[in-house]
Structures are given as C-alpha cells and as structure tokens.
Amino acid sequence: MKVYLLKREQWLPIPVEEAWAFFSTPRNLDRITPPELGFKIQSLPSEEMYEGEIITYKVKLLPGVWIPWVTEIKSMIENAAFIDEQRAGPYRFWHHRHHFESKDGGTLMTDLVHYSVAIWPFGFIAHELFVKEKLRTIFDFRHEVIEKHFGKSK
Secondary structure (H helix, E strand, O other): OOOEEEEEEEEEOOOHHHHHHHHOOOOHHHHOOOHHHOOEEEEOOOOOOOOOOEEEEEEEEEOOEEEEEEEEEEEEEOOOEEEEEEEEOOOOEEEEEEEEEEEOOEEEEEEEEEEEOOOOOHHHHHHHHHHHHHHHHHHHHHHHHHHHHHOOOO
16 A cells, blocks of 8 residues: 655644634634535534544535545644544545644644555556645645635745
C-alpha cells in the first residue's frame, strides 16, 4: 500500500483559542469544503468535537454518485491538535492531523494528511490522474475561505 502525504500550513491573525473554536466545530467543515463536493453531514453526535466521536458524511464522487464517509476523532489535545481518521469512505487509508501553534502574534495551523487510495496499480493510477489534484484543490479552496473569514494570512 502506497501512503501519500499532503502537508499544508496557514498562518492566521487570531489567537490559537479562536482558531481551535472554529476548527473543532464539525459543522464548520461545510463552510470550508468546495460546494462541488456536495459535502453533507449525515450524523453528528455533538456540536463540540470529542475524542472518539464518529461523524458520518456524504460526498459526491461524480455527478449523481454519492458515497458515505465515516470518520472518527481519534485523538484531541485542546487548543493544540486533533486527528480524524476514516473508518469507511473514499480512501483506503486516511489519517488527518490538525495542529495549532501560537506563532508571531497569531496561529500557525498545519494539516498533515496521510492517505492511500485503491489497490496497486489502480490506486497509483487514480492518484496520478485525479486524487492528488483533487486534494490540492480542496485544500486551496479551504485556504482561501479561511483567509477571507479570518483576515489576511502571511
């Protein structure tokens, strides 16, 4: 199984507590996800994230083709980091660490996504043809929305 890494950093002109409050609220994921993914929360046990929480979504794979995505909040350190892992969904493996650090009068937010797609060689082909670019597009969109929401980042 080939595991890929996507790393993104974004500096926000807000205190870490404010960044944490926004990103640890699962409903805000709708706001920072491109509309063409058709991202919809199906079940959300709590409005405030907690370790062990299972969240189910639907995402649009292709026009008219919806797939379920189930994630678990695997670990959480308040105002510092949380990890969501896929339990079922579009990836063979998904581990996403969100890290928040006070820096330069604001917050440095780092996303580390380790992921894998279908079985070799199909996963490699899918990754090269569209998965890699799709993830970049999603995180580029997220960066722009966050920048507009919180103000200019560095």
